[in-house]
Amino acid sequence: MTTVPSTTGHVLVEDADGIRSITLNRPDKRNALTVEIYETLAAALADADRADGVRVVLIAGAGGAFTGGNDLKDFLNNPPIAExxxxxxFLQAIATCAVPIVAAVEGPAVGVGTTMLLHCDLVYATPDARLHLPFIDLGLVPEAGSSLLLPKLIGHQRAAQMLMLGEPLSGEQAAAVGLVNAVVPSADLLATARAKAAALAAKPPGALRRTKALMRGHDREAVLATMATEGRIFGELLRSPEAVAAFQAFFMKAAAKG
Structure with missing residues (x-):
């Protein structure tokens, strides 16, 4: 049953057995995110909190990719400056979602594709997963509270490697530093993530939500405050000469590749 339909079919939302499955479905663009996709994701997550039958959210990508990050043309045409x-x-919805979130990550997880994982409770990845945070290369700063959450999770030096140097992690490297729970073969990824989501959905729902609230609650205000600060600086830098030059270079490189 599709609960929160996407007007273009780029997000598939299905409820079954207490699990809300949210699938990014734009494989020809490596599931790059547009405003329409963000709107659907935000609605699907917010509704999951209110829906009595939803106990767990499972997020995955179609076609061998989690997400290549923002669709930069759409992003620049619709800059996320307003609060x-x-x-x-979307970021508020995933950061405050009361039900557990499980993610299945295959292939690229660029930008927000990685920062959103910091708000998930269980993450499973394939060996070819590539967690990449190239914000600084575009003249921007991190978002989604990642400047707070990532150093806390993996340590300042490793976080600097990702956020300052922009060096990606493979699925196995991400598992080694605690960004993902386990690495599984591509053929088993969705089944593994769904089995874990089913195990969560079988738990007493009230206790499950309260356990997540206890685990996340002590950081909640700090995370939301960090997200607000990141968003303000992100918006300022988006208009900067550095960012303009970086985006121009990106599009020129993409055009040269054909």
Missing amino acids: DSAVSR
Whole structure:
């Protein structure tokens, strides 16, 4: 049953057996995120909190990719500057979601594709997963509270390697530093993540939500405050000469590749 339909079919939302499966479905663009996709994701997550039958959310990508990050043309045409932008509403929704979130990561997880994982409770990845945070290369700063959450999770030096140097991690490297729970073969990824989601859905729902709230609650205000600060600086830098030059270089490189 599709609960929160996407107008273009780029997000598939299905509820079954207490699990809300959210699948990014734009494989020809490596599931790059547009405003429309962010709007659908935000609605699906917010509704999951209110829906009595939803006990767990499972996020995955179609076609061998989690997400290549933002669709940069759409992103620049619709910059997420306003506090109520679709991007902001998605980040707020995933950061405050009361039900557990399980992620299945295959292939690229670029930018927000990695930072959103910091708000998931269980993450499973394939060996070819590539967690990449190239914000600084675009003249920007991190988002989704990652400047707080990532150093806390993997340590300052490793976080600097990802956020300052922009060096990606493979699935196995991400597992070694605690960014993902386990690495599984591509053929088993979705089944593994769904089995873990089913195990969570079988737990007493009230205790499950309260356990997540206890685990996340002591950081909640700090995370939301960090997200607000990141968003303000992100918006300022998006208009900067550095960022303009970086985006121009990116599009020129992409055009040269054909």
